[in-house]
Amino acid sequence: MAAVAMEVDDAPPLERKEARYTRKDEDFERRVQRYKGQQYSHLYYCRLHKLRGALSSLVQSGFPGVPVCPILGLEDGKRCVVIGTIYKQMKLKPSILDEYAKERSKLPLATASNFMHPDDYLVLEDESGRVKLVGSVVVPSNYVTGIVIAACGAAGKDGDFFVQEIIEPGLPPQPPLPSITEDKYVAFISGLRIGSDHCDPLQLQLLVDHLTGHLGDEQEQMLSAQVIRLIVAGNSLDMQYNLLAGQAISAKDQARLTEPVKELDLVLTQIAAAMPVDIMPGANDPANFTLPQQSLHKCLFPGASAYCTFLPATNPHRFELDGIEFLGTSGQNVDDLDKYSEAKDVLELMERTLRWRHIAPTAPDTLGCYPYTDKDPFVLDRCPHVYFCGNQRSCMSRLLTVEGKSVRAISIPRFCDSGTAVLVNLRTLDYHLLTLSTSALLDA
Amino acid sequence: MADSSSEAGIIEQLRALVSDLSLMVSYKWLSRKFLISSNVAKRLLYKFVEKYGDGLEVLYSVSGWTQSQPRSYSVKVVKLSQLEGAKALLAEGSSVHIYSIQASVPRDPALVWSPDNVQAEEFFNQPLDAVNCLRDNRFSGVSCSLVKRDNKGTVSSSAPASEKPSLPLPPKPALMKNETSIAAKASNGETRTVKQENGEGRRDANKRKEGSTTAQGSSIANLWGRPSNNSKASPPKNDSPQKPLPGNADACINALEEHENGGSSDDDITNFRRLRRGGQKRRVVLDDEVSELKEEEAASEEKEEEEEEQVISLISPEKKIEETKHEDKASNSNSRSGDDKRMDPKKKRKVLRTRIDERGREVTEVVWDTEEPESSKIEEIEKVKAPNKTAAPPPPPPASKHPASKASTSKVSTKPSSKPGKKAACGPQQGSITSFFKKK
Numbered sequence: 001m002a003a004v005a006m007e008v009d010d011a012p013p014l015e016r017k018e019a020r021y022t023r024k025d026e027d028f029e030r031r032v033q034r035y036k037g038q039q040y041s042h043l044y045y046c047r048l049h050k051l052r053g054a055l056s057s058l059v060q061s062g063f064p065g066v067p068v069c070p071i072l073g074l075e076d077g078k079r080c081v082v083i084g085t086i087y088k089q090m091k092l093k094p095s096i097l098d099e100y101a102k103e104r105s106k107l108p109l110a111t112a113s114n115f116m117h118p119d120d121y122l123v124l125e126d127e128s129g130r131v132k133l134v135g136s137v138v139v140p141s142n143y144v145t146g147i148v149i150a151a152c153g154a155a156g157k158d159g160d161f162f163v164q165e166i167i168e169p170g171l172p173p174q175p176p177l178p179s180i181t182e183d184k185y186v187a188f189i190s191g192l193r194i195g196s197d198h199c200d201p202l203q204l205q206l207l208v209d210h211l212t213g214h215l216g217d218e219q220e221q222m223l224s225a226q227v228i229r230l231i232v233a234g235n236s237l238d239m240q241y242n243l244l245a246g247q248a249i250s251a252k253d254q255a256r257l258t259e260p261v262k263e264l265d266l267v268l269t270q271i272a273a274a275m276p277v278d279i280m281p282g283a284n285d286p287a288n289f290t291l292p293q294q295s296l297h298k299c300l301f302p303g304a305s306a307y308c309t310f311l312p313a314t315n316p317h318r319f320e321l322d323g324i325e326f327l328g329t330s331g332q333n334v335d336d337l338d339k340y341s342e343a344k345d346v347l348e349l350m351e352r353t354l355r356w357r358h359i360a361p362t363a364p365d366t367l368g369c370y371p372y373t374d375k376d377p378f379v380l381d382r383c384p385h386v387y388f389c390g391n392q393r394s395c396m397s398r399l400l401t402v403e404g405k406s407v408r409a410i411s412i413p414r415f416c417d418s419g420t421a422v423l424v425n426l427r428t429l430d431y432h433l434l435t436l437s438t439s440a441l442l443d444a
Numbered sequence: 445m446a447d448s449s450s451e452a453g454i455i456e457q458l459r460a461l462v463s464d465l466s467l468m469v470s471y472k473w474l475s476r477k478f479l480i481s482s483n484v485a486k487r488l489l490y491k492f493v494e495k496y497g498d499g500l501e502v503l504y505s506v507s508g509w510t511q512s513q514p515r516s517y518s519v520k521v522v523k524l525s526q527l528e529g530a531k532a533l534l535a536e537g538s539s540v541h542i543y544s545i546q547a548s549v550p551r552d553p554a555l556v557w558s559p560d561n562v563q564a565e566e567f568f569n570q571p572l573d574a575v576n577c578l579r580d581n582r583f584s585g586v587s588c589s590l591v592k593r594d595n596k597g598t599v600s601s602s603a604p605a606s607e608k609p610s611l612p613l614p615p616k617p618a619l620m621k622n623e624t625s626i627a628a629k630a631s632n633g634e635t636r637t638v639k640q641e642n643g644e645g646r647r648d649a650n651k652r653k654e655g656s657t658t659a660q661g662s663s664i665a666n667l668w669g670r671p672s673n674n675s676k677a678s679p680p681k682n683d684s685p686q687k688p689l690p691g692n693a694d695a696c697i698n699a700l701e702e703h704e705n706g707g708s709s710d711d712d713i714t715n716f717r718r719l720r721r722g723g724q725k726r727r728v729v730l731d732d733e734v735s736e737l738k739e740e741e742a743a744s745e746e747k748e749e750e751e752e753e754q755v756i757s758l759i760s761p762e763k764k765i766e767e768t769k770h771e772d773k774a775s776n777s778n779s780r781s782g783d784d785k786r787m788d789p790k791k792k793r794k795v796l797r798t799r800i801d802e803r804g805r806e807v808t809e810v811v812w813d814t815e816e817p818e819s820s821k822i823e824e825i826e827k828v829k830a831p832n833k834t835a836a837p838p839p840p841p842p843a844s845k846h847p848a849s850k851a852s853t854s855k856v857s858t859k860p861s862s863k864p865g866k867k868a869a870c871g872p873q874q875g876s877i878t879s880f881f882k883k884k
């Protein structure tokens with residue numbers, strides 16, 4: 001065994017930079033919540049209650065003198081403000097009752113990607129009643145069920161509420177951005193989809209080698225030494241769930257089922273041995289379905305769990321690095337918004353969620369969610385500095401500056417398709433991509 | 445360190461591997477195989493290609509900033525023919541190094557990845573308390589002081605004293621430290637180089653960790669070292685404590701221990717023996733505490749005896765070590781299961797214990813796991829084991845006091861003895877019926 005290291009001409013390894021990390025997932029952890037058969041009304045009530053507080057102050061400053069009325073107390077023609085939760089009546093929205101409809105052929109066929117229809121309309125609902133919103137200001141394609149807004153206008157004779165202006169809660173208060181002197185990067189990847197056919201293991205290995213400091217010359221290793229943390233934002237696994245057909249699984253099938261998990265464990269061990277890593281569950285991962293998804297169990301990763309740098313996180317995931325607040329999801333919230341509303345791009349949807357102060361407004365209507373009784377964990381109290389969303393088609397990022405607050409919004413592309421990771425500089429909140437490619441091997 | 449000659453040696457070995465065995469050698473595979481850092485492996489590959497590169501295909505890794513927007517750092521694996529093209533796309537200051545050499549480049553990237561993966565899986569599948577180059581990332585160019593691995597059986601990221609919760613030795617903190625340095629020295633050169641590689645920040649943690657885990661085995665007592673591991677580091681030192689001390693029970697133990705040293709294996713070692721050996725090993729002189737320990741070593745055997753006695757006396761309240769060691773073999777099977785229970789010596793628990801008794805029958809019992817030596821062990825032994833239990837130690841009380849039997853045979857306490865007794869009664873009853881016919 002040539003157990004000799006060439007130390008003479010070998011420089012000592014570079015030290016990886018560090019940052020103070022605080023995990024802030026308490027709201028998203030289910031902990032001792034016990035389901036007692038409750039319905040979702042509590043969740044909606046908590047949401048309305050919390051956001052009404054924020055809206056009232058805005059309404060008072062924006063519309064002084066205009067009273068805030070409950071919906072059942074609306075008088076015809078009188079100008080007032082109503083605060084409530086939006087419900088969007090959608091023709092094409094799939095409903096479980098459709099399966100029992102006698103005349104199925106009469107129902108319009110809906111595409112799976114988007115359920116919008118020109119006939120959609122908005123209804124505002126508070127504790128007392130509901131009222132349909134009309135007016136040119138009201139553009140149903142920009143809104144979804146579940147957001148809380150204030151509408152200023154007057155009730156019409158036919159019972160509809162003619163809206164002059166819609167007020168959204170706006171961005172929550174943001175803690176000041178700390179100044180950081182040196183360049184430190186946080187790396188984001190998502191959609192590794194280990195176990196799927198089109199996942200390229202060499203590409204992933206290149207990523208691991210680059211981040212852990214094996215690849216490249218000294219300059220490149222200096223770059224990787226500046227990466228302080230890796231966040232894996234969901235969909236790391238692509239397990240063959242069709243094997244779980246309800247019958248006993250043969251040993252061969254069992255091996256096939258668990259192979260991707262072992263591979264992921266090996267990858268995470270290599271990374272955790274070099275730097276801190278957070279892994280979030282995604283829509284296809286072996287975690288619970290409803291949001292907030294609980295962290296992947298450490299028994300799935302016997303190798304990586306031994307490291308203190310390995311952190312299974314919830315989805316959504318909130319943490320703080322050196323005073324900079326991060327918040328993000330594995331993409332289910334934005335994908336659901338995309339199905340029921342229209343926007344220019346993913347970043348616009350993300351901006352809307354910030355304005356509505358709610359990460360996943362369509363939960364529990366169309367997005368699975370736990371029926372909390374005492375809180376709505378998706379309501380934003382503080383505005384993050386970096387807001388990310390995983391498993392998107394491409395990487396896009398914008399620095400949203402609204403009302404004096406600036407947020408770096410990033411959509412993280414799927415790694416199995418794009419081979420791209422995103423790095424954010426903590427000092428400047430700037431971002432750049434890291435692309436890894438093995439496609440040259442396929443050329444002649 | 446003779447790097448140039450060993451470099452040449454590695455290059456020669458590489459030549460054999462690539463040409464004769466048609467292996468695909470990547471820099472990472474090379475670094476883990478020959479235990480050199482990744483950067484050195486890359487240099488070696490370069491030298492190899494210069495010397496013997498004919499007929500071999502080389503894959504390069506090209507990385508650098510691209511010139512497009514948004515700003516992107518690109519890492520690509522390319523063949524020689526595509527190298528210049530890839531470099532042209534990148535901004536200045538791109539880095540190129542050899543990724544792998546092989547007889548022919550496969551089209552499927554997964555085939556390029558596969559030898560590295562096989563090697564990585566080998567390291568990955570090692571027992572959880574083994575520290576290897578995969579698990580501590582020792583050959584990379586970047587080290588991280590935050591990383592701490594919890595090896596089963598030891599607690600990481602803590603001071604040496606707290607690594608041994610079951611054996612507090614307040615009067616001997618210096619020895620504790622020596623102990624870890626002893627084990628560290630046991631894996632000698634590799635540990636040294638690893639320490640160098642990993643930079644200052646991790647030195648202490650690494651040393652402690654490696655020291656505590658290089659000894660194979662799964663319990664803390666293994667820290668005291670195993671004869672096979674430590675013998676190569678300290679054979680001369682071993683000789684000195686081996687002098688039998690006349691007229692002393694400890695001496696008998698000593699002598700017996702040395703006698704059994706050679707033939708010991710995992711299964712035969714009992715807690716007691718391990719601890720005793722650990723008491724000796726502490727005497728070994730290594731590392732920083734050389735001068736202090738040499739004095740200790742040079743000190744009289746009496747002092748040694750005292751120390752060992754101290755060790756024993758400290759251990760005995762917990763383990764109830766019996767001076768007669770030949771009882772060990774008798775219940776070695778018990779000791780095996782006893783090891784698991786060692787961590788919680790004082791807890792009383794009801795556990796299901798499955799044993800293969802000497803007749804090959806599988807006996808499952810519900811037992812209480814306690815400290816107390818049992819006289820009811822006699823009854824248990826007689827009931828559970830067949831009438832012809834030859835392994836029953838001569839006088840049951842001393843045997844039951846045995847440390848190894850503490851966990852398993854002390855499983856029967858007087859009160860719930862009826863339960864295991866009952867269950868045990870079924871066994872021999874079944875056994876006795878058939879044995880009437882079978883045994884002749």
